[in-house]
Amino acid sequence: MHDVVRDFALNIAPKYNHQFMVKAGIGLREWTNIDTFEDFTCISLMSNNTIELPNELECPKLQVLMVQGSAKICFPGNFFQGMKNLNVLNLSGFRLFSLLDSVSFLSNLRTLYISDGELGDIGVIGKLSKLEILCLSESNIKEIPISFSQLSNLRLLDLNDCWELTLKSRGVIFSLKKLEELYINRFWEWESESEILKSNANLVELQALSRLTHLEISISNLDLSPKLLVFPNNLSKFKLRIGYIEYSNHFDEYLDGSRYSRYMCASQTNISKIHDCCWVKGLLKRTECLILKKIANLESISHNLVEDGFNELKYLDITLCDEIKYLLNAMEGTPNSTFHNLEELNIYCNPNLVELCHGQPPALSFSKLKVLKVTSCSNMLSVVPSHLLQSLQNFQTFKTYGCRSVVYIFDCKDIKIAEGETKLLSSLEHLELKELPELSHIWKGDHQSISLHNLKEVKIWSCSKLIKLFSPTLLQSLICLEEIDIAYCNNLEEIFEKKEALDEELDHIITSPSLGNLTSMYIENCHKLKNLFTPSIVKCLGKLKRLEL
Structure with a gap:
C-alpha cells in the first residue's frame, strides 16, 4: 500500500509544479548523475547506508529532504547551504556528533526530525527561528542548550525516550510561548521553586504555555511540584507519571496514545501528597487511564482521591496498595457519577482488599465495565x-x-x-x-x-x-x-x-x-x-x- 501511494504521488506531482526524486531503500552507493537539482521540491534518500554526497547541492526549490535510516552517510560541510527554502528535514538514525554549521542556512526550516540518533552539540538548532516541529526522541542528548529559547515559533517539542537527558536549562520552556505539544517522558530532574542553583527547568515554566494541548512529563517527587500549577483548558491530551516506575510491557500497553488520551500513573508516593497538589487532582478528574502502584494510606479510591467522582475514567489499575480495603465505599456517601464510564479494571496484589464495592453502588456505576x-x-x-x-x-x-x-x-x-x-x-x-x-x-x-x-x-x-x-x-x-x-x-x-x-x-x-x-x-x-x-x-x-x- 505504501508503494501504491508513493507511485500515485510521483505521478500527479508534476501537475502541481512539484518534482520528486525518490531513491529510498535501493542500496544506493553513488550520488545520482542528474545534471541539475534546481527544480526538485522533494528528495527522499532514506535507508541507503553508504551514499557519497556532493560537497554542495543547489536546490533552491527543495522543500522536503528525507534521509532517515541512512546512518553511514557523511554530510560535507556546505551540503545544506543551497537549500534555503527547505521546510522539512529528517535526519533520524544518524550519528551527528556536531550538527553542521550549514544547517543554520536553513532559515525557512519548519520541521526537523533527528530521532534515534547519536548527537553531540546541537546548539545550532537554536538559530532556526522559524522551526515549528522539533523531534529529538530516542536520542542520546544529555542536555537542552539555552539557545533553544530562541525557537519562539516552536509548536511541538518531542524529547521522549531520551534516557540520558539530565539537564534542561531553566527558562527555555518558559520562552516557548507558542508550544502546543511537549513530550519529555524520561526527564525527572525538575527543580523546585526554592532551589538555590536554579540550573534545571522548573515545572512552573509550564504555566507560560497557554496554547498547550498535549503534554507528557514525569515527576520523581511531588514535593518538587508547585501546589497551584494551572494548565490551560485546551489541554486535551496528557500523560503524567508521578514517582519512579519500573517500565514493563504491562504499563507500556496502556501508554499507547491510540488507546487513551489522558493518562496518569502514580507510584511509590503518599495519598496526602496527591491531595496537596491541586493541579494533580484537577488532572485526575479528567484522567481516562489511571495506574496506582504502592500508594501509601490509600484505603478507598472514591473517598481518598476524587470526592466528586471519576467521570471520565475508562481504565483503572491498582497494584501493591497494601492499605486499600475498598475500591468504592458506597457507605461513605459517594457521588452519583462514580465509575460510570469505567471499562477495564485490573486489581493486583492488594492484600487487605475486602470488597470491590462496599454497599450498594450509585446508579450507572460499573455499567460500562x-x-x-x-x-x-x-x-x-x-x-x-x-x-x-x-x-x-x-x-x-x-x-x-x-x-x-x-x-x-x-x-x-x-x-x-x-x-x-x-x-x-x-x-x-x-x-x-x-x-x-x-x-x-x-x-x-x-x-x-x-x-x-x-x-x-x-x-x-x-x-x-x-x-x-x-x-x-x-x-x-x-x-x-x-x-x-x-x-x-x-x-x-x-x-x-x-x-x-x-x-x-x-x-x-x-x-x-x-x-x-x-x-x-x-x-x-x-x-x-x-x-x-x-x-x-x-x-x-x-x-x-x-x-x-
Whole structure:
C-alpha cells in the first residue's frame, strides 16, 4: 500500500509544479548523475547506508529532504547551504556528533526530525527561528542548550525516550510561548521553586504555555511540584507519571496514545501528597487511564482521591496498595457519577482488599465495565457480590488468579429478574479462574437469573474445592461456548451437572442448541471427574474437533 501511494504521488506531482526524486531503500552507493537539482521540491534518500554526497547541492526549490535510516552517510560541510527554502528535514538514525554549521542556512526550516540518533552539540538548532516541529526522541542528548529559547515559533517539542537527558536549562520552556505539544517522558530532574542553583527547568515554566494541548512529563517527587500549577483548558491530551516506575510491557500497553488520551500513573508516593497538589487532582478528574502502584494510606479510591467522582475514567489499575480495603465505599456517601464510564479494571496484589464495592453502588456505576481482572488479593471472600453483579450490564471478560480466600465468584442470591429484563452475565464471553484453593462455587444462589448465551471460553485451573461447574439451567444457555480448559481441579465431579428431569424438561435439553459451537475441550488431572457428557449432550457436539484428557 505504501508503494501504491508513493507511485500515485510521483505521478500527479508534476501537475502541481512539484518534482520528486525518490531513491529510498535501493542500496544506493553513488550520488545520482542528474545534471541539475534546481527544480526538485522533494528528495527522499532514506535507508541507503553508504551514499557519497556532493560537497554542495543547489536546490533552491527543495522543500522536503528525507534521509532517515541512512546512518553511514557523511554530510560535507556546505551540503545544506543551497537549500534555503527547505521546510522539512529528517535526519533520524544518524550519528551527528556536531550538527553542521550549514544547517543554520536553513532559515525557512519548519520541521526537523533527528530521532534515534547519536548527537553531540546541537546548539545550532537554536538559530532556526522559524522551526515549528522539533523531534529529538530516542536520542542520546544529555542536555537542552539555552539557545533553544530562541525557537519562539516552536509548536511541538518531542524529547521522549531520551534516557540520558539530565539537564534542561531553566527558562527555555518558559520562552516557548507558542508550544502546543511537549513530550519529555524520561526527564525527572525538575527543580523546585526554592532551589538555590536554579540550573534545571522548573515545572512552573509550564504555566507560560497557554496554547498547550498535549503534554507528557514525569515527576520523581511531588514535593518538587508547585501546589497551584494551572494548565490551560485546551489541554486535551496528557500523560503524567508521578514517582519512579519500573517500565514493563504491562504499563507500556496502556501508554499507547491510540488507546487513551489522558493518562496518569502514580507510584511509590503518599495519598496526602496527591491531595496537596491541586493541579494533580484537577488532572485526575479528567484522567481516562489511571495506574496506582504502592500508594501509601490509600484505603478507598472514591473517598481518598476524587470526592466528586471519576467521570471520565475508562481504565483503572491498582497494584501493591497494601492499605486499600475498598475500591468504592458506597457507605461513605459517594457521588452519583462514580465509575460510570469505567471499562477495564485490573486489581493486583492488594492484600487487605475486602470488597470491590462496599454497599450498594450509585446508579450507572460499573455499567460500562467490560474487563475485570483480580489477582493475588488474599482477603476477598467473594469477587462479585450481588449488589455489584446487577450493575455489570456490559461485562465481557473476567479473570481471577491467586486469591486464596475466595469462596465464590458471582453471588446471585436474592436477585430476581423480571420478565423481559436482561439476565445477569448475558454479555460475558471469557471466564478464567486459576489458583483459587477455597473456591467452592462459581455462581452462588438461583441460576434462573443468569444467562451465559455469549460465553465463548472457560479456563479453570487449580480450584481444588470446586465440585460442579454448570447446572442444567446454565447448560441450556451455553449456545456460543467454543472452548473449555480445566486442569488440576482435584475434587471436580461434574462439568455439566446431571439432574433428574421431567420428560418435557429432558426433551428441552435434548433439542437445545447448547454446546453446539463447542470445538475444543481439554481436561487434565481432574481425578474425581465422573463423566464428561450425557448422551443427550453428545448429540449436540457436531463441531467438536479437539477432546484431550
